[in-house]
Amino acid sequence: MDHSAAPLAVTxxxxxxxxxxxxxxxxxxxxxxxxxxxxxxxxTNTMALSAVVTGFFxxxxxxxxxxxxxxxxxxxxxxxxxxxxxxxxxxxxDSLSTLxxxxxxxxxxxxxxxSTQYMDEDQDYPRYFAxxxxxxxxxxxIVLSDNLVQTxxxxxxxxxxxxxxxxxxxxxPAAADAAKKAFLTNRIGDFGFILGIVIVWAATxxxxxxxxxxxxxxxxxxxxxxxxxAGVLIFLGAMGKSAQVPLHVWxxxxxxxxxxxxxxxxxxxxxxxxVYMLCRVFFLLDLPAAWPDALSFLSPFSALGIIAWVGGIxxxxxxxxxxxxxxxxxxxxxxxxxxxxxxxMAVGCAGPDAAMFHLTTxxxxxxxxxxxxxxxxxxxxxxxxxxxxxGLWKRMxxxxxxxxxxxxxxxxxxxxxxxxxxxxxxxxxxxxxGRHMLFGIGILVAGLTTLYMARLxxxxxxxxxxxxxxxxxxxxxxxxxLPLTILAFPSVALGxxxxxxxxxxxxxxxxxxxxxxxxxxxxxxxxNHSPLGAVLGLGMIIxxxxxxxxxxxxxxxxxxxxxxxxxxxxLSRRLYFDQVYEAxxxxxxxxxxxxxxxxxxxxxxxxxxRGASGGVELFGRGLRLVQTGNLQxxxxxxxxxxxxxxxxxxx
Amino acid sequence: MTPGLNHYLVVSALxxxxxxxxxxxxxxxxxxxxxxxLMLNAANLALVAFSRFNAxxxxxxxxxxxxxxxxAEVAVGLALxxxxxxxxxxxxVEDLTSLRF
Numbered sequence: 001m002d003h004s005a006a007p008l009a010v011t012x013x014x015x016x017x018x019x020x021x022x023x024x025x026x027x028x029x030x031x032x033x034x035x036x037x038x039x040x041x042x043x044t045n046t047m048a049l050s051a052v053v054t055g056f057f058x059x060x061x062x063x064x065x066x067x068x069x070x071x072x073x074x075x076x077x078x079x080x081x082x083x084x085x086x087x088x089x090x091x092x093x094d095s096l097s098t099l100x101x102x103x104x105x106x107x108x109x110x111x112x113x114x115s116t117q118y119m120d121e122d123q124d125y126p127r128y129f130a131x132x133x134x135x136x137x138x139x140x141x142i143v144l145s146d147n148l149v150q151t152x153x154x155x156x157x158x159x160x161x162x163x164x165x166x167x168x169x170x171x172x173p174a175a176a177d178a179a180k181k182a183f184l185t186n187r188i189g190d191f192g193f194i195l196g197i198v199i200v201w202a203a204t205x206x207x208x209x210x211x212x213x214x215x216x217x218x219x220x221x222x223x224x225x226x227x228x229x230a231g232v233l234i235f236l237g238a239m240g241k242s243a244q245v246p247l248h249v250w251x252x253x254x255x256x257x258x259x260x261x262x263x264x265x266x267x268x269x270x271x272x273x274x275v276y277m278l279c280r281v282f283f284l285l286d287l288p289a290a291w292p293d294a295l296s297f298l299s300p301f302s303a304l305g306i307i308a309w310v311g312g313i314x315x316x317x318x319x320x321x322x323x324x325x326x327x328x329x330x331x332x333x334x335x336x337x338x339x340x341x342x343x344x345m346a347v348g349c350a351g352p353d354a355a356m357f358h359l360t361t362x363x364x365x366x367x368x369x370x371x372x373x374x375x376x377x378x379x380x381x382x383x384x385x386x387x388x389x390x391g392l393w394k395r396m397x398x399x400x401x402x403x404x405x406x407x408x409x410x411x412x413x414x415x416x417x418x419x420x421x422x423x424x425x426x427x428x429x430x431x432x433x434g435r436h437m438l439f440g441i442g443i444l445v446a447g448l449t450t451l452y453m454a455r456l457x458x459x460x461x462x463x464x465x466x467x468x469x470x471x472x473x474x475x476x477x478x479x480x481x482l483p484l485t486i487l488a489f490p491s492v493a494l495g496x497x498x499x500x501x502x503x504x505x506x507x508x509x510x511x512x513x514x515x516x517x518x519x520x521x522x523x524x525x526x527x528n529h530s531p532l533g534a535v536l537g538l539g540m541i542i543x544x545x546x547x548x549x550x551x552x553x554x555x556x557x558x559x560x561x562x563x564x565x566x567x568x569x570x571l572s573r574r575l576y577f578d579q580v581y582e583a584x585x586x587x588x589x590x591x592x593x594x595x596x597x598x599x600x601x602x603x604x605x606x607x608x609x610r611g612a613s614g615g616v617e618l619f620g621r622g623l624r625l626v627q628t629g630n631l632q633x634x635x636x637x638x639x640x641x642x643x644x645x646x647x648x649x650x651x
Numbered sequence: 652m653t654p655g656l657n658h659y660l661v662v663s664a665l666x667x668x669x670x671x672x673x674x675x676x677x678x679x680x681x682x683x684x685x686x687x688x689l690m691l692n693a694a695n696l697a698l699v700a701f702s703r704f705n706a707x708x709x710x711x712x713x714x715x716x717x718x719x720x721x722x723a724e725v726a727v728g729l730a731l732x733x734x735x736x737x738x739x740x741x742x743x744v745e746d747l748t749s750l751r752f
Contacts (some may be wrong), residue, residue: 059718627750627751628748628751629747629748629749630744630745630748631683631744631752632675632676632683633743633745635674635675636675639671
């Protein structure tokens with residue numbers, strides 16, 4: 001790296017270094033807020049907001065500059081260099097990372113703006129913005145990383161900031177517990193992730209994405225019989241961060257954090273990091289099944305097959321559970337799980353383009369829904385139970401309209417919402433990959449999605465107020481409604497942009513991509529492209545909406561617990577995952593901990609440490625007897641010693 | 652019969668053994684000290700004898716060094732003994748066993 005030769009003006013060969021600015025701005029903001037700006041709210045606001053907004057505009061510039069080319073690397077810093085392992089901190093600027101960069105900084109900007117109002121009354125206002133800045137920094141680090149180790153470092157940083165933000169109101173025991181749960185559950189996934197990285201490194205000798213792709217291109221069998229294992233272990237990391245069954249339990253609990261945090265971290269960006277990472281290393285996953293001998297019973301499954309099924313099961317279970325939740329944020333949390341399941345399933349069905357497309361649109365409308373939920377919660381004086389709301393349509397019109405748009409996008413209403421296009425891309429990927437079961441699950445989940453979202457909307461916004469708080473609900477100030485309004489636009493229009501085709505070209509350069517050219521063709525593209533998915537999806541939306549209207553139109557309370565009590569109870573208790581974990585894993589963990597404690601107390605501390613020191617002490621006590629204190633004894637030993645040496649020397 | 656190298660060496664060895672015996676057996680620090688000097692002089696005698704019979708002056712040079720060092724050593728050692736005597740009112744090794752366990 002030689003900057004002395006570079007002219008002051010940014011030349012084209014150095015423009016990609018702007019990525020460093022995008023990455024480091026939020027960190028600078030977090031540090032300066034922590035170490036000084038915290039005294040002033042205005043300064044804290046200005047610093048935090050300007051860092052991410054600047055980041056967003058730079059991201060757009062980077063996308064326009066590098067998103068359409070083959071991708072470039074920004075100047076890298078060497079970090080670790082030992083024989084056989086060279087790691088540097090480098091940034092990869094290509095279509096994938098710049099697209100994600102725009103999503104993260106864009107949503108982050110709006111959430112920052114929203115938070116200035118939402119967190120206004122909080123005592124720890126600066127701590128919140130510092131943590132939010134730190135999170136944005138870590139997330140951008142994952143997005144821009146050009147090697148697995150750097151990804152892992154920022155992966156952990158994201159985990160830490162998520163911990164800080166979920167547990168932001170740490171004086172509330174539920175929030176503190178949720179933060180711990182999120183952190184610990186993620187550890188399980190991260191353990192697999194790092195094992196996967198080690199396997200990949202051991203087989204190829206590199207952790208850099210470009211070099212890995214080259215090596216795999218030159219010799220697809222370079223990973224040998226570890227290929228599928230490495231893929232599944234890396235996927236384990238994504239399972240933790242993207243909350244896939246069975247590691248999904250932390251995400252609904254993470255809703256204890258402030259609502260803007262839920263919107264940014266637990267809906268739009270961090271939980272999508274797993275999907276993004278899988279797309280980034282898709283070339284590693286897309287290998288024929290090859291297992292080590294000990295795991296040969298898994299040989300019918302490829303890594304992608306396992307990924308697809310985990311995603312499909314997650315989307316189905318989460319969609320079911322969402323039907324019987326009453327807390328507005330929990331419904332959205334399970335909906336997020338379900339949509340993440342979709343994305344993971346798309347990756348598994350060899351459709352990373354569909355996964356990234358859905359990630360992008362989902363980030364917009366799910367952030368919109370969460371921010372809308374936050375607006376509702378504030379409007380109803382911190383009431384989160386939808387059965388205590390009702391009639392908000394008239395009292396909070398802006399929020400209601402935006403929420404309706406978000407709901408429509410999440411359900412995937414054809415033509416007029418972005419969700420329709422991205423969801424259809426996923427159905428098409430499942431069909432094209434020949435996974436008909438998963439296609440069926442996907443279609444079913446589309447119906448479930450409409451059912452629970454229509455339930456939420458009907459109960460919370462329509463009908464009559466069911467409580468005092470809903471009676472006196474009021475519209476939120478402009479700093480909260482403006483982000484909602486802004487997000488409503490991409491929730492509608494993002495699907496009309498050819499993001500799917502653009503990404504397909506990036507992942508599969510050899511496949512010819514057809515870009516629709518007339519307006520009708522753009523609007524009805526899914527019906528041409530994959531008519532079965534589009535038509536069945538539409539049918540399920542109508543069915544789901546019909547069922548929701550039948551059940552919940554001006555209902556005073558949920559009719560399901562009376563009609564199907566057993567199923568309803570199981571769903572409202574979230575299919576007993578937490579109870580099972582409490583009954584199985586926690587005693588197991590306690591037993592292991594007790595054993596480790598015993599081992600440490602008696603073997604390590606008692607035998608090894610005390611044994612060593614005791615042995616030395618005993619020897620010393622013995623040696624002390626030699627010290628008579630008599631000068632002439634010493635002299636005698638000295639002479640005897642000399643005599644011995646002389647004797648030995650003469651022999 | 653003129654004395655040869657062996658005679659000198661035997662005398663030197665006898666002197667050395669006398670000195671060593673004194674160091675190990677006597678109880679008074681001053682006497683032990685004098686016996687130490689005796690051992691040094693036994694070595695000197697051997698060196699001078701070697702020098703004379705091998706027609707090599709290196710041995711005598713060494714002797715000068717030893718005498719110098721011995722003088723310095725006596726200055727320090729006797730001072731120590733005097734200081735010790737002032738503090739403990741004794742110069743007998745049996746009474747000086749405070750370094751025991």
